[in-house]
Amino acid sequence: MSGTPVEVGQVVGIRTVEVSRADLVHYAGASGDRNPIHWNERLAREVGLPGVIAHGMLTMGVAINVVVDWLGDPGRVLEYGVRFTRPVEVPDPGAALVTITATVGAVDAGTARVDLVVEAAGVKVLAKAQALVSLPTP
Amino acid sequence: MPIDAGYAGRAYPPTAPYLVGREHVRDFASAVGATHPSHRDPEAARQIGYADVVAPPTFAVVIAQAAEAQLIADPAAGIDFSRVVHAEERFTHHRPIVAGDEITTVLHVDSITERAGLAMVTTRCELVDGAGRPVSTVVSTLAVRGDGT
Secondary structure, rough: OOOOOOOOOEEEEEEEEEOHHHHHHHHHHHHHHHHEEEEEOOHHOOOOOOEEEHHHHHHHHHOOOOHHHHHHHHHHHHEEEEOOOOOOOOOOOOEEEEEEEEEEEEEEEEEEEEEEEOOOOOOOEEEEEEEEEOOOOO | OOOOOOOOOOEEEEEEEEEOOHHHHHHHHHHHHHHOOOHOOOOHHHOOOOOEEOOOOOOOOHHHHHHHHHHHOHHHHHOOOOHHHEEEEEEEEEEOOEEEEEEEEEEEEEEEEEOOOOOEEEEEEEOOOOOOOOOEEEEEEEEEEOOOO
């Protein structure tokens, strides 16, 4: 992205990612979050969920990749925040499809705010998903 | 048992150092589908100015959640983990986490509010490196449903 001017409204990436039960088990191990609602259908239903749901932090982690790939440097993500509004149900067999659209929402001296729209099954699963990033010097 | 709102304002002693391992960074990157070469290849990381592989932006949650367990797993706090839903998460990175970092964390309970049978618990983890310099601030809000909801 170096040398390219960054403008408000610019779409920096669109991506659709598959999330399967195997991905939830991988994330549970890698993150240390072993809450059974992310791998045990029976326990998920017992606490009133429709079924096994993805870790919110997995969805959040997946969503920022498009921004890191655009920046070319993970260290340029200075701030990143989200609200978890709807769970991502992960079927078995099959996979949930999570779609991420990242758009520049504001540009300041050397930084930009990137707004992320993250949807699964046609509904937004994150709200106020925003990253503050530092931009390379042109 | 209801949540003890008296925990709000509490700050815990610093945790034991958390050593960030290269293979852990690689595995976490793989788990979230982060494919930037700096997450895996130390040489690619050095080329953009880092001492070793760089953790993805949400990796700090691993260290933060380990620190948050001091509150969540404390029976006296009254947080029923099976009724917990993650409501919000925010990272402020003073610098990226890289393999080899030894991170010490101080957990703060910023607020506990309750309305309509739903308790909102907001914690803040301040992560510092081995030299005591700030690395990341991780603010997390959990929603805990009360009995009978």
